[in-house]
Amino acid sequence: MEKRIRVLARVKESQAESKEVVETRCKSKEVFYANDPNIEWYKQNIPCMYACPANTRVPEYLDSISRGDFDKTYLINRTDNVFPHTLGRVCSHPCETACRHGFEGLGDPVSICWLKRAGGDYRGKGKIKLEASKKKTGKxxxxxxxxxxxxxxxxxxxxxxxxxxxxxxxxxxxxxxxxxxxxxxxxxxxxxxxxxxxxxxxxxxxxxxxxxxxxxxxxxxxxxxxxxxxxxxxLPVKLNIPGEDYQGVVPGLDFMMQVNTGKLKGIRGTVVVIGGGFTAMDCSRTALRLGAEKSIVLYRRTRNEMMVDERELKETSLEGVEFQFLVSPLNIISKAYPERQRGNGETVSEIECVKNKLGEPGPDGRKKPVPIEGSNFKIKADWIIPAVSQQxxxxxxxxxxxxxxxxxxxxxxxxxxxxxxxxxxxxxxxxxxxxxxxxxxxxxxxxxxxxxxxxxxxxxxKEKVARIVFKQGGLRSITQWKANNQDIYDVIPRKEIPSLKKEQRRGLEKEVDLGYKKETGQMQADRCYLCNHNIQIDGNECILCANCVDVCPYNCIKMARKDQVMVKFSADFKNENLDVFYMLIDEEKCIRCGLCLDVCPTACLYMEKFQFEKEFVE
Missing domain, CATH: 3.50.50.60 (FAD/NAD(P)-binding domain)
Structure with a gap:
């Protein structure tokens, strides 16, 4: 995430006890490039929501789980991403890649995807459904x-x-x-x-x-x-190698469709899957459940370039799938097996491959595989499943x-x-x-x-934006916006979702991932920093004491002289040349702990929650 420095307040020099004293508190020699945020800036400052293609209101539903309101969590996801049960299991979760809790020095991302599932798993028995407009358009x-x-x-x-x-x-x-x-x-x-x-x-x-x-x-x-x-x-993308029309060669999506519709109920022998995405992993795991003695995945690059995440690779390996990296297929070899032939086609017996090394990056940033001359080898195979892509x-x-x-x-x-x-x-x-x-x-x-x-x-x-203000609340201001674990929420470790043991993973229907227990889900939701909340300062009440600067655990809040601050206007940054001191915040590592509110002698700091909703206007 790029540096996101925001102007908290412009405080008149006359409000300070002494201009000279305040200047000594402006400890940084850095020139700050700061923003006067609009609503769009605040939306981008919620990295999980902004990274989600459906703009799911992630902090809102994580806060609901923390408070035990699983119905609200389900409803938010049903509204924003339509398929809470599905996406709570198989979402690619770009939100987690963007999560502020995963920034350097802050730990691991919140398990946003699995917590979406918890909303569905623990919603009430009553029907939670959306209602269509009673006013019909006739279209x-x-x-x-x-x-x-x-x-x-x-x-x-x-x-x-x-x-x-x-x-x-x-x-x-x-x-x-x-x-x-x-x-x-x-x-x-x-x-x-x-x-x-x-x-x-x-x-x-x-x-x-x-x-x-x-x-x-x-x-x-x-x-x-x-x-x-x-x-x-x-339509499957072809490998464009000899032998793709042999019996026993089944494109990945076709293979999964045959299995899921009950047309393919069992296989035997060695299955070779070609590809490095989720379909390839699904095919390789499914093959073992159908009776294959061996399931091998061939991928032309290294593990680091695969499109699947680390956990998917771990689960696939746990089930006994073998991986061969830096390998590309060259030729599918046939042999007559009369008992398996349908018509006059030839049947797969081997696949010839070549070993690769990584070359220069391609247009997508990933290094291109380069064949190593003289490294050809063969793998015996009864089924070959190309799962490289669809079109x-x-x-x-x-x-x-x-x-x-x-x-x-x-x-x-x-x-x-x-x-x-x-x-x-x-x-x-x-x-x-x-x-x-x-x-x-x-x-x-x-x-x-x-x-x-x-x-x-x-x-x-229309987009509806509500702002909710939390003012200083004694020495525990955070209790106003954070439901539980206010003292340890930022150090609670990420917990993996439980799953079946290897020996229990039999058959096609038994779900492998078990989901969080309710109390575990609530504690994992407590890890969220609630980035839809933002520290604000009333500049008319600030006395430039620097208490907030000193107490901040991640050095987020800054006090700066007017010559140190460039403020963004349209596309350019300019010095405003005002007779003020600037209170700034570096949003990159703010964990919304509220300590700055607690130590403010004039209660000029407050927390402001931004609540975004889509509103249908008939």
Whole structure:
């Protein structure tokens, strides 16, 4: 996180006991580049919320868990990211990467993802549901695709009073949630419950309907005010090596779909999975559960370049999956196995590979794998599962509508999300290539607002900001905004979520991760610094005593002379040349401990909570 220095107050020199004395308290010789924040700056100062593509109000729901209000936690996540149970298990959690608690010297990030799950696990038995607007717009919207993007769109637009129909080609909605992720990571009953909650908003879900066969895109355009295409990326990216058409070679997503729909119930022998993402890990773990004697993952770079996090790699290794790094496939070799042949095809027996070394970084910043001459070797294999990536299928777009594409993906206006065909929108992986679930959900929220604006001509979703002030409260001001563990919240260690022992991980349905116990979840939520709270100073009451500067445990608060401070105006920093002393705060390591409030002799310091909400205005 870049240095974020904020002006707390401009205090007139005349308010000090002596200008000369105060100057001795301005101990730093640094020139400070400071901001006079607006609301957007304060939002960015909540790093977890700002990093979340759906702008989930993370501190708000962590504070709710700390106070034992799991219903509120669930409701915040149901509103902000739509799939609390799902994302509490399989989210890529960019919020945790951004978490201030994980900054250098402050410890480990808060376990935000697992605490999202706790909100669902411990919510009350009563039904917590969102209510669609009773004031209907009379506008009809057709959504093509019932995956995370399509369901999020349907959810939002139905809440705002539109008539929504979702068309899904498969026999069940959910897209990758249902077809691409194994049940031992994401229980099917939870996915079904979350889909049901969305459909119950009054959405018409039509299954087994393929665009271009049972109905055309032109028909949808003619009978609806807007159409949005959210068909994702369902075509596998090929390895482009000899032998990919042999029996026993199954693309990763196809493999998971066959397993999750019950078409593939068992395998044997050695399974080789190619790739370094979550689909590759899912395939390798699933293969062992289906009966494979050995499961091997090949990845062309090192562990450091893999797209999965450390815990996913650890769990995969624990279950017995073997990893071979710096290895690329060259050739799939066949051998006739009459008992396994279907038709006249050839069947996999080996895969030839080459060892790599890392070269110069590519456009994505990761070092490119460079083959090592003469390092070829072979691995015996009964199944080969390429899981390197997926791509969209532009052939689903009818030529009559003239929807422009680029690299096989639909192109959309960056502001309206409309394609080159008026009234036809697109979002999700179909416009970007494969992404994580939370990124797709965040984009779908924005597309829903764009479609609503297109249909109604009004911006009906407003941002509401409430400010709540906590003033000095004796010697324990923190108790006003921090529910529990006020003395140790910043040193409570991060606790891993419990999971099944290796010998218990049998079958496809048994969930591996068990979730926090309620009391553990509350203590883990206590670790949150509550970055939606900000120290403020009433400059008219400050006497420049420097008590707050001296007591701050991380040296966040600064007192500076006027010649030491440059304040940002538009894009430039300028010296204001005022007869004042500046009170500043370096937000990077402020842990909201409130000690500065406690020692202030004039009670000019206070804590201010920023509460952000999206408000629907009919």
């Amino acid at each position: 009809r919207v057709a959504i093509v695709g019932g995956g995370p993007a399509g369901l999020t769109l349907a959810n939002d637009l139905a809440l705002w009073g539109h008539n929504i129909t979702v068309y899904e080609a498969l026999p069940i909605a959910g897209g990758m949630l249902y077809s691409g992720i194994p049940a031992f990571r994401l229980p099917r009953s939870l996915v079904q419950d979350e889909i049901k909650d969305i459909i119950n908003l009054g959405i018409d879900l039509k299954l087994n309907v393929r665009i271009g066969k049972e109905i055309t895109l032109q028909q949808l355009k003619d009978s609806n005010g807007a159409v949005c295409i959210t068909i994702g990326c369902m 969209s299928d532009p052939s689903l777009l009818p030529s009559k509508l003239n929807i422009k594409t680029e690299k096989g993906m639909a192109t959309v206006d960056k502001n309206t999300y409309m394609t080159s065909e008026k009234g036809v929108f697109a979002c999700g992986d179909f416009v970007s290539g494969p992404r994580n679930i939370i990124s797709v959900v965040g984009e779908a929220h924005r597309v829903a607002r764009a479609i609503d604006l297109y249909l109604t001509g009004q911006k009906r979703i």
